[in-house]
Amino acid sequence: MSIEGVRIAWDLTISPNELLTKTELLISQCRKKYDEVGNLKEEDVNFQSVLKVIADVECEYLSNRYLFDFPQQVSSDKALRDASTEADKKLQAFDVEISMRQDIFDKLLILDKKTEDLKPEYKRYLERLIKMGKRNGLHLSKDIQEKIKEFKNKMNELSIQFNKNLNEENTFLEFTEKELEGLPDDFIDSLEKMDNEKRKITLKYPHYFPTMRKAKNPETRRKMEHAFNSQCISENVPILEELVMLRQKQADLLGFPTHAAYVTELRMAKTAENVCNFLKELATKLKVLWDNEKKYLLELKKLECKELGFEFDEKLNFWDLQYYTTKIEEIKYSVDQDKLREYFPLPIVTKGLLDIYQELLSLKFSLVENAKVWHPDVQMFSVSDSKSNQLLGYFFLDLFPREGKYGHAAMFELQPGCLLPDGSRQISVAAMVANFTKPTANKPSLLDHNEVVTFFHEFGHVMHQICAQANLAHFNGTNVERDFVEAPSQMLENWCWEPVPLRRMSSHYRDETPLPDTMLKSLINSRLANAGYRNLRQIFLGLFDHTIHTKPKVDTREILEEIHLNLLGINLSPNTNFAAHFGHLAGGYDAQYYGYMWSEVFSMDMFYSRFKKEGVMNPDTGRDYREKILQPGGTQDGAEMLHNFLGRDPNQQAFLVSKGIDV
Numbered sequence: 001m002s003i004e005g006v007r008i009a010w011d012l013t014i015s016p017n018e019l020l021t022k023t024e025l026l027i028s029q030c031r032k033k034y035d036e037v038g039n040l041k042e043e044d045v046n047f048q049s050v051l052k053v054i055a056d057v058e059c060e061y062l063s064n065r066y067l068f069d070f071p072q073q074v075s076s077d078k079a080l081r082d083a084s085t086e087a088d089k090k091l092q093a094f095d096v097e098i099s100m101r102q103d104i105f106d107k108l109l110i111l112d113k114k115t116e117d118l119k120p121e122y123k124r125y126l127e128r129l130i131k132m133g134k135r136n137g138l139h140l141s142k143d144i145q146e147k148i149k150e151f152k153n154k155m156n157e158l159s160i161q162f163n164k165n166l167n168e169e170n171t172f173l174e175f176t177e178k179e180l181e182g183l184p185d186d187f188i189d190s191l192e193k194m195d196n197e198k199r200k201i202t203l204k205y206p207h208y209f210p211t212m213r214k215a216k217n218p219e220t221r222r223k224m225e226h227a228f229n230s231q232c233i234s235e236n237v238p239i240l241e242e243l244v245m246l247r248q249k250q251a252d253l254l255g256f257p258t259h260a261a262y263v264t265e266l267r268m269a270k271t272a273e274n275v276c277n278f279l280k281e282l283a284t285k286l287k288v289l290w291d292n293e294k295k296y297l298l299e300l301k302k303l304e305c306k307e308l309g310f311e312f313d314e315k316l317n318f319w320d321l322q323y324y325t326t327k328i329e330e331i332k333y334s335v336d337q338d339k340l341r342e343y344f345p346l347p348i349v350t351k352g353l354l355d356i357y358q359e360l361l362s363l364k365f366s367l368v369e370n371a372k373v374w375h376p377d378v379q380m381f382s383v384s385d386s387k388s389n390q391l392l393g394y395f396f397l398d399l400f401p402r403e404g405k406y407g408h409a410a411m412f413e414l415q416p417g418c419l420l421p422d423g424s425r426q427i428s429v430a431a432m433v434a435n436f437t438k439p440t441a442n443k444p445s446l447l448d449h450n451e452v453v454t455f456f457h458e459f460g461h462v463m464h465q466i467c468a469q470a471n472l473a474h475f476n477g478t479n480v481e482r483d484f485v486e487a488p489s490q491m492l493e494n495w496c497w498e499p500v501p502l503r504r505m506s507s508h509y510r511d512e513t514p515l516p517d518t519m520l521k522s523l524i525n526s527r528l529a530n531a532g533y534r535n536l537r538q539i540f541l542g543l544f545d546h547t548i549h550t551k552p553k554v555d556t557r558e559i560l561e562e563i564h565l566n567l568l569g570i571n572l573s574p575n576t577n578f579a580a581h582f583g584h585l586a587g588g589y590d591a592q593y594y595g596y597m598w599s600e601v602f603s604m605d606m607f608y609s610r611f612k613k614e615g616v617m618n619p620d621t622g623r624d625y626r627e628k629i630l631q632p633g634g635t636q637d638g639a640e641m642l643h644n645f646l647g648r649d650p651n652q653q654a655f656l657v658s659k660g661i662d663v
Contacts, residue, residue: 003368003380005427006394007415008067010380011372012075016083023068023087026061027094033057038103045110047118051126054104056421059473063426065091066414072164073406074374074398074433081404085164092156100149105133121471121635128474135262137254144253151250155243162239162586165232167404169581173227174198175220182216184338190440203228204401205408206437209450212322213337218310222573225319229576236580241554243586248552259549263591267483268598268638275546275594282597283539283567285661289532290568297324300331318573325530333526337448340523344452345509346399346436346445352505353455354381356495357463360622361630362386368394375402383466393417393428393466400445401435408583409434409454411461416476417468428477430465432458444509449523452505453496460489467626468633475634482588483595484638488629490596490603497527498616531660533568535597540567542594544579549591601655602642608654609646
């Protein structure tokens with residue numbers, strides 16, 4: 001069954017050999033188009049012969065490549081995943097090849113000198129291509145260009161291998177039921193029982209986080225945390241440390257003091273110094289909160305050790321943090337995550353979430369029956385404007401873990417929304433991939449509140465991808481500054497803390513009774529629970545990423561330990577290295593993880609200045625948000641979009657209040 005506006009059948013029935021053959025064909029066809037531009041005589045250079053051709057070939061390339069590099073993230077067929085990984089290497093090598101073509105860069109410079117009157121989006125495109133050419137060293141000598149090209153290809157190969165290692169990771173541990181005391185009976189019952197009567201626990205999120213939050217036995221938590229933070233350690237630590245070294249070498253050749261400086265030049269932050277100051281100033285304010293939280297956590301641990309008969313070691317260990325911060329929620333805020341989960345069955349959350357997004361953004365979603373999908377768990381939906389009925393795009397939901405699948409939660413672009421070469425509009429297609437607990441024969445998938453927030457966040461990226469109406473594939477969807485890209489999704493997380501939306505996406509999985517008022521109020525009040533710890537952890541990750549990308553060579557374990565001890569006063573577990581599975585650092589977020597905190601300044605300003613004042617379900621405000629924040633895609637700078645929506649430049653006030661910091 002063909003779907004209107006969707007080029008590719010996403011059942012992924014393509015064979016590994018066919019996938020690789022078609023990858024080579026796509027590369028060959030696109031290379032010919034680029035050759036035509038590169039071979040032009042100076043007098044033949046104009047908008048139609050250069051910029052239009054480049055834009056059209058980019059559209060065709062992006063409209064086809066995801067069939068080849070997406071299967072590595074979701075396919076159940078290991079041979080196809082392996083072929084997709086190989087295809088990804090070939091595609092990224094081609095990306096480097098094209099980005100380093102002197103002949104094309106020269107034609108762009110010639111076009112820029114001619115006085116053609118370009119439309120704003122094409123003018124921005126030309127400026128961007130020339131800027132990227134210079135950032136690739138095309139204004140420098142051939143020798144330097146060859147070195148940069150060599151570095152880029154090596155970095156791409158290493159990044160692909162880093163993420164492949166994580167996707168294929170399948171470590172598990174075995175525990176007796178006594179060692180799992182504190183975990184809900186239904187969770188323990190859902191675990192596979194081994195021949196030795198022990199229960200099998202993997203390092204996937206639906207197993208790891210409940211165990212770390214609820215297992216009373218500190219030795220169980222220690223073993224789990226050690227396994228989690230040492231996964232892929234022998235394979236990925238050398239990869240990451242080589243990546244850091246190569247990134248700095250590239251920055252040196254291009255005249256930047258550090259890789260962080262190279263990256264931030266094109267970001268809202270502008271300089272690496274601004275990033276460092278932002279994170280450190282915020283850390284200073286949050287440490288006051290954390291100092292008070294830490295005292296309470298330590299007292300809690302002392303009391304519980306005495307009660308349960310465990311030795312009290314007079315300190316907080318790394319494997320204690322999630323357990324005792326969960327206890328804080330239960331004791332100080334009366335939030336029982338196990339009870340809460342019963343009110344967040346995935347089907348109810350999904351329906352509520354989809355209804356809220358439709359109402360808020362003036363959209364209409366429709367389930368596509370009998371759609372071609374890559375796994376029976378996957379659903380496909382169409383998206384239309386609720387007033388005009390114009391088809392805007394499609395999205396897939398792939399929500400449960402399986403062997404070899406991408407292990408976190410993310411949005412993947414599958415087809416860019418843009419103008420085709422003939423001027424007609426191509427709709428956008430996206431997939432949300434997550435790892436929520438699978439349903440059983442007698443119980444649906446139940447989400448904890450953190451997972452509800454994750455669902456809202458990642459689906460926000462899906463909406464950004466589909467609602468954007470850029471003309472050029474280069475600016476489609478979420479192709480905005482990396483330290484702005486999280487803001488639209490982060491803003492929508494606020495709906496997970498508001499009474500009306502929470503009511504709409506919750507009811508008890510057994511009898512559909514609503515979430516009791518007391519539980520609802522407790523949950524909302526708990527938003528500031530552990531605010532010092534939670535936010536300092538984000539700063540820890542951001543500062544680690546920033547620090548390693550300001551040095552020519554690094555010992556990642558040593559830097560992790562130093563920053564964590566400085567910020568939180570707690571040692572990391574021996575013989576672990578979280579960086580080995582910090583996928584962002586090999587997935588395009590290098591020197592940019594600070595962006596989660598940076599963009600939260602904007603997300604909170606947008607929410608409190610507009611939605612909180614005008615109504616969280618106000619469709620007029622939602623439409624304004626869709627038109628001024630989501631619709632432009634990357635055709636405007638983030639600062640311009642924010643000014644258009646807020647009516648002023650953004651400020652930090654709402655952000656600081658949301659962190660529990662007095663202003």
